[in-house]
Amino acid sequence: MIEDSKISYVELPGQDLPATKAFYSKAFGWTFTDYGPTYAAFGDAGLDGGFQADPEAGLTKPLVVLFARDLEAMEAKVIASGGEIIVPIFSFPGGRRFHFRDPSGNELAVFTESQ
Known part of the structure; x- marks a missing residue:
């Protein structure tokens, strides 16, 4: 259950999304759910998160997401x-x-x- 005011998700930059997904899948066994061509959520990583590849999103550092x-x-x-x-x-x-x-x-x- 997600708790109010707690860290729930982390977004990371993912400029080269296919290479990033391949790396984390191969190195750590993470799984991915694609949400369009510029975003992939990761699973099996201990904490939910995703990679943002949309240059208009301007994500250049990890983004901690609270609930x-x-x-x-x-x-x-x-x-x-x-x-x-x-x-x-x-x-x-x-x-x-x-x-x-x-x-x-x-x-x-x-x-x-x-x-």
Whole structure:
């Protein structure tokens, strides 16, 4: 069960998605689910995650993704605590999320599942 306010997912850059998938599959036995030509979720890695190859997504560092049952309430909490919203709430296959920057400049995201 996914817990509120806990790390749930990690996204990594994957500019060469076929080579990246081949490497992690061969080296570590990870499995993949493709969500279009520029995104692959990985499994069998100990923590859920995915590789983002879309250059427009601008992902150049790992992205830690937290879970929230109430996305709008968590967004308000992030703002009230001094976080800066850098990508407003948007929908993606399976849910919705937003990205924020913490006071040290780290980018993280918070997601909720589709209802």
